[in-house]
Amino acid sequence: MATSPILQPTKLGDLALKNRVVMAPLTRSRSPKDGVPPPFAADYYGQRAGCGLIVSEATNISPQGVGYAYTPGIWSDQQVERWRAITGTVHANDGLIFLQLWHCGRISHPDVQPGGATPVSASAIRPKGTAFTETGMQAHVTPRALETDEIPGIVEDYRRAAVNAKAAGFDGVEVHSANNYLLEQFVRDTTNHRTDRYGGSIENRLRFPLEVVRAVTEVWGGGGRVGIRLSPATSAPGDTPLDSDPRATYGAYVDALAAFGLLYIHLIEGVTQQTRDTPDGVDRADLRRRFKGAYIGNNQMTLALAEKELAAGHADLFSFGRPYIANPDLVDRLATGAPLAEAPKPYWYGGGANGYSDWPGMHGPVDVRR
Numbered sequence: 001m002a003t004s005p006i007l008q009p010t011k012l013g014d015l016a017l018k019n020r021v022v023m024a025p026l027t028r029s030r031s032p033k034d035g036v037p038p039p040f041a042a043d044y045y046g047q048r049a050g051c052g053l054i055v056s057e058a059t060n061i062s063p064q065g066v067g068y069a070y071t072p073g074i075w076s077d078q079q080v081e082r083w084r085a086i087t088g089t090v091h092a093n094d095g096l097i098f099l100q101l102w103h104c105g106r107i108s109h110p111d112v113q114p115g116g117a118t119p120v121s122a123s124a125i126r127p128k129g130t131a132f133t134e135t136g137m138q139a140h141v142t143p144r145a146l147e148t149d150e151i152p153g154i155v156e157d158y159r160r161a162a163v164n165a166k167a168a169g170f171d172g173v174e175v176h177s178a179n180n181y182l183l184e185q186f187v188r189d190t191t192n193h194r195t196d197r198y199g200g201s202i203e204n205r206l207r208f209p210l211e212v213v214r215a216v217t218e219v220w221g222g223g224g225r226v227g228i229r230l231s232p233a234t235s236a237p238g239d240t241p242l243d244s245d246p247r248a249t250y251g252a253y254v255d256a257l258a259a260f261g262l263l264y265i266h267l268i269e270g271v272t273q274q275t276r277d278t279p280d281g282v283d284r285a286d287l288r289r290r291f292k293g294a295y296i297g298n299n300q301m302t303l304a305l306a307e308k309e310l311a312a313g314h315a316d317l318f319s320f321g322r323p324y325i326a327n328p329d330l331v332d333r334l335a336t337g338a339p340l341a342e343a344p345k346p347y348w349y350g351g352g353a354n355g356y357s358d359w360p361g362m363h364g365p366v367d368v369r370r
């Protein structure tokens with residue numbers, strides 16, 4: 001266990017990682033309306049700095065990008081300042097942290113949009129299910145299809161967010177192109193019915209996500225500190241149908257991402273949180289083969305599975321989501337075989353420090369250096 005190759009130091013591009021364990025991005029909805037993370041978020045992230053790399057909770061690039069109540073942003077000076085305190089704490093604890101850049105698109109609700117606006121998407125197709133708002137869960141609405149000439153403005157929002165992430169002291173950024181949020185709404189032909197140059201052919205559907213990747217890599221001096229998250233087999237949220245040809249669509253996507261020299265792809269393997277089984281037409285081995293950078297595997301990961309995947313050459317790094325909620329010292333527990341604590345669901349989203357930054361380690365409170 002302690003000698004597990006998963007827990008040995010490794011390299012990710014020019015970054016030296018303590019181990020191959022990644023903390024997966026976890027939305028915890030602890031930020032007030034101004035999108036400034038709470039002060040105790042520095043404790044939360046600092047306590048979890050024992051992994052090789054933390055990917056932050058998804059963070060809105062703009063007020064229009066917001067889809068869930070109490071989620072943080074990276075567009076205002078106050079947000080940047082608070083994130084700087086968080087990254088400073090992670091670094092003081094010898095950790096590394098990337099910011100996940102988020103625009104929810106249609107997975108939103110007028111109640112969380114500026115001025116009660118209708119959420120935007122590639123096309124005016126209403127997602128199934130409900131949105132998390134300050135007044136509770138509310139049915140999704142039919143989004144407004146973005147005008148062609150609005151898209152450059154959103155690319156600029158990503159660029160500004162990438163600039164702000166740098167100013168906030170992050171070690172890199174992860175473009176959130178997974179879980180059926182705005183970028184994936186453009187990628188899939190089931191949610192993109194556009195007839196302009198951002199819809200139709202695979203090349204056209206990838207145009208906007210790749211414009212975003214281009215802007216972000218320009219800010220970060222190339223792809224060396226930029227990763228991306230993909231989820232070709234996931235239908236949540238919104239009960240979103242998969243692309244009609246995931247192999248061709250995501251294959252072309254990964255080829256283009258490889259050409260940008262991105263640091264890693266972070267793949268949700270199977271259906272998020274539900275199963276690692278992959279539907280027909282989704283071929284993660286093919287995606288890994290096409291990509292030159294690192295591959296982070298995610299979904300229901302265990303130490304034993306990570307060891308198997310590493311030995312088989314299927315992945316380089318392994319991200320853990322739910323286990324990080326109640327196990328700030330997850331790496332130590334994996335090293336010793338100690339049991340993992342389970343976080344009751346009411347603690348997942350919303351609330352304060354309770355059930356968030358007050359989970360003890362195996363031996364009591366986890367010390368955080370400042």
Ligand SMILES: Cc1cc2nc3c(=O)[nH]c(=O)nc-3n(C[C@H](O)[C@H](O)[C@H](O)COP(=O)(O)O)c2cc1C
Nearest residue numbers: 024025026027057058273299300301320321322348
């Ligand atoms: C409470 C919670 C919040 C999540 N928030 C995010 C998020 O902000 N960004 C993201 O890409 N995935 C998010 N996910 C998905 C996780 O990163 C991960 O892909 C998923 O939980 C499967 O991994 P696991 O089996 O290790 O939990 C979230 C999952 C949970 C349970």
